[in-house]
Amino acid sequence: MPQKKPARNHDRITTPLTADLVRGALELEHTEHGVLPHRLPARARAQCTDPQLAVVESQSSGVRLVFRTRATAVELDTLRTKRTYVGAPPRPDGLYDLVVDGRLTDRASVPNGNTVTIDMVAGTAEHRAGPPGTVTFTDLPGDLKTVEIWLPHNETTELIALRTDAPVEPDQDRNRRVWLHHGSSISHGSDAAGPTGIWPAVAASLGGVELINLGFGGSALLDPFTARAMRDTPADLISVKIGINLVNHDVMRMRAFTPAVHGFLDTIREGHPTTPLLVVSPILCPIQEDTPGPCAPDIAGIAEGRLRFRAMGDPEDPTPGKLTLRVIRDELSRIVAQRAEDDPHLHHLDGLALYGEPEATTLPLPDDLHPDAETHRHIGERFAELAFAPGGAFAPTEAPGDSADRAG
Incomplete structure (x- = not known):
């Protein structure tokens, strides 16, 4: 039986989904x-x-629609791809x-869409196509306001149509500093409660900055x-x-790690x-503190219906380097101290200050690798306290938007 489409209110206004409405993305690809x-x-x-990078960079972590409107109802058609x-x-x-x-003020999900089913034991993936869906928000206040719709951080989201019951215009208030961040699945938002609950979004909200999140799961x-993309992206604050x-x-x-870190930072500095x-x-991850990689899903755990990870290396492995x-924490501290002698704007933050032994006792990592929703909030709050507060690396030193070093 064909799916019944929801009734449409004919007074809805359709607004083209253009780059001036989208924040947090470096590029918009036109699709069918x-x-x-x-x-x-x-x-x-x-x-x-x-293929891992191809998936995660297309997932919309930190990406949102931002506009000004008096609309009381907003509809967004999308085609999601869920794993x-x-x-x-x-x-x-x-x-x-x-x-x-x-x-x-509200959160909702979109039905239907594409599904990719991954068999980590067999190493296969099956793609099942599905139709687009619609997310609807109603009962918004009727005065002029700034509306943000944060897209799912853990799904690929194609934007199809935006409809409202009042005109929409881009939010021209770009007076906040732009924070460009790069990290792993922890920064991407694995196991966060929602797109505004990933730790970089929590920190950005508390710090009063605009987030561009280049957190890529496993990548x-x-x-x-990635360094070149960061080099070429306008930003007032940068973290890696x-x-x-x-x-x-x-x-x-x-032997490769130290020059690679220097090269990454050199490129950003260009x-x-x-x-x-x-x-x-x-941050603290007990399974990899003193045990080298690789890290892999616990296959026995998957068979029991739970997903956990374990370190596959040998802590007694005599292989040099x-x-x-x-080891990485110690070397990053040394590298930053060395470079900071000639770069007063370079700073270091020990990840254990965000999540260390005390947090591991009260907020353990559920799958031994990724923080849960409560821990994401804790990390975001701690980052804001350490980076955006007076004396921190990102403490305001000038009026927002006045940075002479902004690329672009």
Whole structure:
């Protein structure tokens, strides 16, 4: 039986989904359905054939529609692509968070869409196509306001149509500083409650800044194309969270790690020579503190209907230069101290100050790798306290928008 379409109110106004309404994306790709926000530009995507990166950079972590309107009803048609895992607990539907004048007022999900079912034991993926869906928000206040619709952080979302019962215009108030952040799945938002609950979004809200989140699940690997994308992106504040994926994937030894960090930071500095740049080391992850990678899903756990991760390396492995989280923290601290002698705008933040031994006791990582919703909020609050407060790397030093070092 064909699916019945919801009735439409004929007085709805359709507004084209253009770049001036979308924040947090580096590029919009035109598709057969509408536009697909990307968090890496096409040139960067062309330089990597890893399907994992292709998936996560297209997921809309930190991406939102922002506009001014008197509308009391908003409808957004999208086509989502959701991932599920054979044998693992069902993943909840991605959420759309409605923020009105800076306050989260509602959240909803979109039905239907595409599904990719991944069998981590067999190493296969099955794609099932589905129709678009609509998320609707009603009973908004009728006065002029700023509306933000934060897209699901853990789903690929093609934007098809925006309809409202009053005209929409771009929000021209760009007076807030722009914070550009890069990190792993922890920054991407794995296991957060919703798109405004990922720790960078929590920190950005508390810090009063505009977020561009280049947190890529499983893909914070010091890739040169990511550094170039950051170099070319206008920003007032920049942070890079380095470490966990390098250990998870066991991709390099210390001989390659140190020059790669320098090269990544050098590239960013080509476009942002004096922008505050904060290097953040890994939060505590007990399974990888002293055990090198790789890290893999616990297959036995999947068979029992739970998803956990375990370190596959040997802590007694004598191979020179093996990376662990403890080794990476020490080396990042040394690298930043060395570079800061000639770069007064470069700063270091120990990830253990965000989540360390005390938090591991009260807020353990449910799958031994990723923080849950409460822990995301804790990390975001701690980052705001340490980075945006007076004396922090991102403490305001001038009127927002006055940065002479803004690229673009």
